[in-house]
Amino acid sequence: MGSASVIVESSAEDAARRAAERVAEVVNDRAAGAPEAFLALCGGTTPGELYRRLAAPPLVDAVPWAKVQVFFGDERDVPQDHVENNYRLVTKTLLDHVPVPLAHVHPMPADCRDLGAAAEQYENLIRRLVPGGPDDPPAFDLVLLGMGGEGHTASLFPGTPALAETRRLVVAQFVPVIGRNRMTFTFPLINAARHVMFFVTGPDKARAVAAALSDDEAARARYPAARVRPAGELTFVLDAEAARQVPDALKRG
Numbered sequence: 001m002g003s004a005s006v007i008v009e010s011s012a013e014d015a016a017r018r019a020a021e022r023v024a025e026v027v028n029d030r031a032a033g034a035p036e037a038f039l040a041l042c043g044g045t046t047p048g049e050l051y052r053r054l055a056a057p058p059l060v061d062a063v064p065w066a067k068v069q070v071f072f073g074d075e076r077d078v079p080q081d082h083v084e085n086n087y088r089l090v091t092k093t094l095l096d097h098v099p100v101p102l103a104h105v106h107p108m109p110a111d112c113r114d115l116g117a118a119a120e121q122y123e124n125l126i127r128r129l130v131p132g133g134p135d136d137p138p139a140f141d142l143v144l145l146g147m148g149g150e151g152h153t154a155s156l157f158p159g160t161p162a163l164a165e166t167r168r169l170v171v172a173q174f175v176p177v178i179g180r181n182r183m184t185f186t187f188p189l190i191n192a193a194r195h196v197m198f199f200v201t202g203p204d205k206a207r208a209v210a211a212a213l214s215d216d217e218a219a220r221a222r223y224p225a226a227r228v229r230p231a232g233e234l235t236f237v238l239d240a241e242a243a244r245q246v247p248d249a250l251k252r253g
């Protein structure tokens, strides 16, 4: 796949620094030419260091936080004060330390009784706030994604119904492999973005990363991340372990 930019750093820490710099650049470029920049963030164990770097000098002063609107690409069905909650992670590592207006922060309501209705509500909020073309889905300026070893991204897990969604932008679904409900962006929304950035580290992700960068039909069928093909830019920021199976021709320092 020729259009992705693959950035590889030797360590996970350097990759987090590089990814934070790249997020700041993208948000800055966007905010320079528009009233607001629309960001969708991810959870999991990998992005914490990225968020901490964004919240610290020099990057914290390099981003016009007052113009940033923050959404979430997926969420677990736990309360906001639960240790597994993505909003909690992002709040503790980033939002508590940067001057983003509270009204610009939009947590996903994934712990309520009627998850389906809540997903529709969140989709309507995105349709109302995030600009898109007349017939096109809303276009985020940056969607940040992680990846599981089996190739899931956001909460688009192999074999789950959300993979086949072509109309809805946000859905809730039960994920048998983890035995939990999740709320997640769908491919139509992710692929409408101006910029999608994968930040992935660790040896257990190497095969899924290589599959996500290939155009192989079997890989696309097996690894959901291989179906992330945005209208805009696609960037992978990886450490050397996660990039181990990526062809050298695709890598740049």
Ligand code: 6PG
Residues within 6 Å of the ligand: 042, 043, 044, 045, 046, 047, 074, 075, 076, 086, 145, 146, 147, 148, 152, 153, 154, 155
């Ligand atoms: C989540 C994420 C999810 C994550 C992957 C990788 O809510 O868990 O949004 O898609 O990015 O599961 O998780 P790790 O970073 O923990 O490996």
